[in-house]
Amino acid sequence: MQKNNAKLSANYFDTHTHLLPPILRRHITQLIESSPTSEFTCRQDNLTTPNYGFYIIEHNEAESYTVCHVFSYDHIGKDYSYQSISPKQVNMLSHFISELRIS
Numbered sequence: 350m351q352k353n354n355a356k357l358s359a360n361y362f363d364t365h366t367h368l369l370p371p372i373l374r375r376h377i378t379q380l381i382e383s384s385p386t387s388e389f390t391c392r393q394d395n396l397t398t399p400n401y402g403f404y405i406i407e408h409n410e411a412e413s414y415t416v417c418h419v420f421s422y423d424h425i426g427k428d429y430s431y432q433s434i435s436p437k438q439v440n441m442l443s444h445f446i447s448e449l450r451i452s
Contacts, residue, residue, distance in 0.1 A: 357381065357389035357405060368393065369403060373420060373429050377405070380418065386411045399423055 355361075359381045362374045369377070381389055387409040394402040405418040415436050422429035 354390045354392055357391040361391075369420075370422065370427055370429070372427055373403070373422060376429075376431065377403070377418075377420070380405070380407075384409060 357377075359378050361381075362368070362378065368374075381387075384407065387407045390406045390408075392404045394400075400421060400423050403420040405420075407416045407418060409415070417434050417436060417439050419432045419434065420429055421431075
């Protein structure tokens with residue numbers, strides 16, 4: 350996984366078109382455009398893994414919310430999965446995994 354976070358805007362894929370399939374880029378662009386007062390930060394999995402993840406943290410200070418957007422796909426087809434979860438849910442899952450001592 351990349352260690353650097355990147356600020357994400359609707360034109361991010363103008364220079365990063367190689368990262369994701371067009372249908373997924375369109376979903377992410379629509380997500381960003383639907384919330385113009387939010388700040389988006391992204392992180393992505395290494396492109397060499399079979400299952401690829403693209404993670405977005407949406408923070409909206411004006412409306413007092415933060416949401417984690419998780420996109421996952423493989424390099425075989427056009428399908429992808431999408432989940433929107435709160436930071437509280439992410440922390441709960443992390444704690445649950447640590448209790449089970451799995452990674």
